[in-house]
Amino acid sequence: MRKINILIICFLQFFILNSASIVVALELNGPLWAPNCENLKKDYFSDQSFYVIFTKRPDLQNEQNHWVLCWNGIEVLIPKVLYKDIYVSINNRNEYELWLRTIDGVLISLMTDEDKEIKDVFSQTLSSGELITSAEGVLATKDMYGGPVKISTIMMLAYESTPNLLTCSEENRIKESAIAVALILKGTASSDLTAAYRGIGSHDGWITKSKVENTIEYVLNIIPAINDNQLLYITYRIPEGSTYEYLPFWVGSKNQESNETPPNWLTTLNNALESRSNDSWQAFLSAAKQIGISEKSILRTYEQLNLTSEP
Numbered sequence: 001m002r003k004i005n006i007l008i009i010c011f012l013q014f015f016i017l018n019s020a021s022i023v024v025a026l027e028l029n030g031p032l033w034a035p036n037c038e039n040l041k042k043d044y045f046s047d048q049s050f051y052v053i054f055t056k057r058p059d060l061q062n063e064q065n066h067w068v069l070c071w072n073g074i075e076v077l078i079p080k081v082l083y084k085d086i087y088v089s090i091n092n093r094n095e096y097e098l099w100l101r102t103i104d105g106v107l108i109s110l111m112t113d114e115d116k117e118i119k120d121v122f123s124q125t126l127s128s129g130e131l132i133t134s135a136e137g138v139l140a141t142k143d144m145y146g147g148p149v150k151i152s153t154i155m156m157l158a159y160e161s162t163p164n165l166l167t168c169s170e171e172n173r174i175k176e177s178a179i180a181v182a183l184i185l186k187g188t189a190s191s192d193l194t195a196a197y198r199g200i201g202s203h204d205g206w207i208t209k210s211k212v213e214n215t216i217e218y219v220l221n222i223i224p225a226i227n228d229n230q231l232l233y234i235t236y237r238i239p240e241g242s243t244y245e246y247l248p249f250w251v252g253s254k255n256q257e258s259n260e261t262p263p264n265w266l267t268t269l270n271n272a273l274e275s276r277s278n279d280s281w282q283a284f285l286s287a288a289k290q291i292g293i294s295e296k297s298i299l300r301t302y303e304q305l306n307l308t309s310e311p
Contacts, residue, residue: 033177037168040180045163049193050183054159054206057197057249064247067262070270071098071110073226074203076234077251079106079244080260086269086288087297088281089304096273105215106244107237115223115231117148121181144178151185152205152223152231154178158186159196159206190219201252205231215239218248265291278308 065080078100085101091112098110120137121144141149161179168176186193195209205222220234236248262270265287272280285298285307 033173034168034170037166037176037180040184041163041166041168044187045166045183047187049190050187051162051164052159052193052196053162054196054198057207058246060246060249064244064250066247066250067266069098069100069110069266071096071273072112072232073224074222074232074234075251076108076110077247078108079104079247081106082291083265083293085294085297086265086301087304088301104242105239106242107235109233109235111233111235113151113231113233114229115150115152116229117150119148121145121149121154140177143174144181152221154182154185155189155221156198156206158182158189159198159208161186197249199252201250202254203252207248212237216245220248220251222252263291265293281305281307 066077067080069076069078072095079102082103083100084103085099087099089097091097093112093114095112096110097112098108100108119141120133121141122137123131123133125131141147145153157179161182163183165179166176190208190210192211193208194211197207197209199205200207200220200222203222204225205220207221208219210217210219215237216239218236218238220232220236222232222234224230224232234248234251236244238244238247265284268280268284268287272284281301285301289295289298
């Protein structure tokens with residue numbers, strides 16, 4: 001799953017249509033709307049992924065054995081097997097992000113991103129980080145979405161929409177411009193998309209399913225109740241035929257606590273994620289080293305968290 005930055009993506013994608021400004025390229029108020037819309041449908045929206053919309057979740061099989069990793073208030077279910085890589089970093093918002101790999105090829109990543117309201121979906125982010133907006137872009141965003149809009153709102157629209165909704169007619173220009181932007185993000189967020197599901201147990205959000213080489217990739221996009229300006233991404237990349245294929249669908253369900261005592265490395269990891277202290281991370285890295293977690297993972301975690309001494 002690639003993190004979505006609408007401020008960059010919308011600019012790059014729509015800029016291709018017209019060498020003028022982004023608002024002119026979309027032509028919300030001009031004669032180029034129809035041909036640009038038709039070009040999008042013909043040249044960009046041809047892949048079948050754009051036609052994937054929310055559908056019924058699969059019937060859950062017997063619950064697979066799992067442990068519980070507690071991250072940002074979410075009980076993340078992980079396979080109850082041996083692990084060879086566990087890597088932890090901290091981003092510029094002081095939030096922990098994790099990558100775990102089992103010995104049988106299951107890869108799990110836990111990442112975060114912002115989900116703040118955007119006043120101008122056509123704004124540009126310079127290399128310096130400065131955000132450039134325009135009065136036209138703010139007005140267009142208000143026309144399209146009713147005002148400032150969040151990435152999660154646009155993405156929910158994306159998985160409710162297909163290119164068939166685009167008539168490219170003048171009378172539907174504003175509404176269909178909003179759909180076009182959503183579809184562009186849909187295509188950028190997931191390649192080889194095969195399914196999408198609304199909701200993640202008791203959590204707000206959505207799940208996407210994609211085929212990635214010989215694996216199935218599920219991305220759980222969670223809008224946390226405690227911070228609605230944040231998006232949490234839990235990605236499971238699972239080998240085809242794995243016994244853990246349905247594990248992502250159990251996240252957010254009630255009574256998902258594991259019946260068995262978790263291993264020491266997981267207990268210390270959960271404690272470190274909560275307490276955030278140097279000593280707690282040292283305890284986790286020591287436990288991880290004892291069970292054979294790769295030296296590369298341990299050293300990278302040590303460096304990324306800027307710990308004061310090696311485990």
